[in-house]
Amino acid sequence: MSLNIQQIKQRFGIIGNAPQLNRALEVAMQVAPTDISVLVTGESGTGKEIIPQVIHQLSSRKHAEYIAVNCGAIPEGTIDSELFGHEKGSFTGATGSRQGYFEVADGGTIFLDEVAELPMQTQVRLLRVLETGEFIRVGSSKVMKTNVRVVAATNENMHRAIQSGKFREDLLYRLSTVPIALPALRQRQDDIYLLFRKFASDFADKYRMPAVRLTPDAIVLLNEYPWPGNIRQLKNLVEQLSVIEQSREIDGLTLQNYLPNQNDQLPSVIGANDTKIDERELMYKFLFDMKNDLNELKKLVVELLNQNGEIHLSTDQRAVVNRMYGDVNIGEHRMLPPTPIKPVESQPIYNVQDETEDIEIHEDVEESLSLEDREKELIQKALDKHRGRRKNAAEELGISERTLYRKIKEYDIQG
Secondary structure (H helix, E strand, O other): OOOOHHHHHHHHOOOOOOHHHHHHHHHHHHHOOOOOOEEEEOOOOOOOOHHHHHHHHOOOOOOOOEEEEEHHHOOOOOHHHHHHOEOOOOOOOOOOOEOOHHHHOOOOEEEEEOHHHOOHHHHHHHHHHHHHOEEEOEOOOOEEEOOOEEEEEEOOOHHHHHHOOOOOHHHHHHHOOEEEEOOOHHHOHHHHHHHHHHHHHHHHHHHOOOOOEEOHHHHHHHHHOOOOOHHHHHHHHHHHHHHHOOOOEEOHHHHHOOOOOHHHOOOOOOOHHHOOOOHHHHHHHHHHHHHHHHHHHHHHHHHHHOOOOOOOOOHHHHHHHHHHHOOOEEOOEEOOOHHHHHHHOOOOOEEOOOOOOOOEEOOHHHHOOOHHHHHHHHHHHHHHHOOOOHHHHHHHHOOOHHHHHHHHHHHOOOO
16 A cells, blocks of 8 residues: 555654655655665754655565664774674674674665764675675675665765765765755754644653643744754753743743854854865965065165164054064154164165165075075074984974984984
């Protein structure tokens, strides 16, 4: 007997009429009679675990085993044994042979929740099962056969997981022969209050008390909240209200106390872990900025000396001085301290032949801004200071001895 969507919802306790939800159930009903692999996607807490149950119960495998496996909850060292079994003595603690889930569920359905958390080695084994129906127990060389339908689920962006090397691309295509996407709760706004009433009724029966109700302003607040934790978060909130609040009528102010303030939460950056800071690029940027500051400083010194000691600094010039030397107050003026100006005569960094003539600025300072040369010079000075004692030199430089040894070899430093 074929069932329609409303009958499916009643049978499995599914609440809601959102078009995206109805579409997901329609696809599940269509693929259930087949053996096609299905990948269920959606945010955490959207109820992805209900789809494989629908598929299994509407399939010819409904009288065989249905096993749900949380891939993220099984340690990496034992996941292969859990899924494919092991032989006695195959690893420490293997006191006997054990059947894996793929062997136990032969003829039935396996639901792999959080499939993106599978280790790479296990992904290879899973791909073989999906393609050939064959697997090998841990510690064995005997090939075994199984006839299992696999339904997987994940809340991750699988294409990003592939790009980062976390998940195999060929396995994704094998798992997602038919993809089913479940909508987030904020995309099912008309269903939020329906779910609230369902959970309120369930907890009223569980705790033997009247069900909580919402005032109109509380209903508006309920529908406008973004629900980052989706259905799971809503269910937890209803249980809290049912147990904690003495009044059975919940107004907006009371409800607000149970809703986390979204403004207080740090925003999550999509793909943040995919971005790595290039230290060399940052160093180059620092040196480039420092070179610009030095050029500005040289121009400033020339201007000061050409004004017969009268110091008139613009806002930009003051910014350069403050950045290079800090604030120095003399009377009502902020100016360079005398120390940096004294070496001008012995170390000419400018050439002034005539006040009307263009000022020629030598680039000696710029040429000495090579990162390698400065690093080599500092290492040599530290070694000379500590008479070749590398441990002390490393402490002086603020680096590890291993790094110091590598730099000495790299720059061919004698010391």
